[in-house]
Amino acid sequence: MSSDTPLRAGLDERIRSRDRIGAVDLAHASLDDGSVTLGDLYRVLSEILVDVGVEWQRGTAAVWQEHFVTGVVRTIVESCATRVEAAAPEERGATVVLAAPGDEYHDLGLRMLTDRFILAGWQAHFLGANLPVDELSAAVEELGADAVALSASTHFHRVGLRSYISIMSAARPRLRIWVGGPAFAREHEGWEDELMLDPLDVPSPGDL
């Protein structure tokens, strides 16, 4: 789905007029009438965020405007939670925990990825931004996780993931670990291929 679709135009218009609820209603109406899938919707929401990031970088969008857009997108994503569960397989073959490391506050991409895991048949637990590694370890233990998905948006936090990986894999050698996010978008030099995962092609637990 390209960026000049009726959904994108409609969401842009509602964001411009600061109509958060209108944006949520439009998203659900588009899902209800079958003109978009959840995957299409999340792609459009990602494009909206990336574009506002570019505007912020150019100085044509203020920080508060970027935060407003982020808030609208978050409301839409959370409002889809029951739809995602309804569309997911009933049997959940494995459990994944999703988190971002200390001081990493970007978590919306990870939140959308959580839903992609659920739709692929995983029991997925979103633990969000800025999670200390000992808390992550405790969660993995208590939730009986088979896999962990870690997100970094900046290079600083990409480096921070190294210690998360060594601590987690020393404690649970069979734990599957994936990393991703904008910090890995261009390249992953020095990072093993098996740590990488295409967010648009999440495997079902049986395909691992």
Ligand code: B12
């Ligand atoms: C919204 C936003 C914020 C919000 C975050 C809100 C939130 N709770 O998430 C706020 C305002 C907090 C923020 C803060 C900052 N931000 Co910011 N932010 C963005 C923005 C505009 C959108 C991010 C987003 O949600 N994108 C949409 C989602 C869906 O995409 P995504 O995150 O890439 O996730 C997808 C994939 O990457 C993947 N994925 C994500 N995680 C994982 C994990 C795994 C395992 C896998 C497999 C895949 C995967 O799946 C997702 C779905 O496809 C981007 C612009 C951009 N180009 O992305 C900048 C951006 C990420 N931010 C940036 C920067 C620099 C900052 C700040 C340092 C700014 C500042 N000076 O304060 C701070 C850092 C704060 C911190 N300590 O973390 C830079 C990062 C540059 C870099 N690579 O180093 C970007 C790229 C903007 C830019 N063009 O410069 N930001």
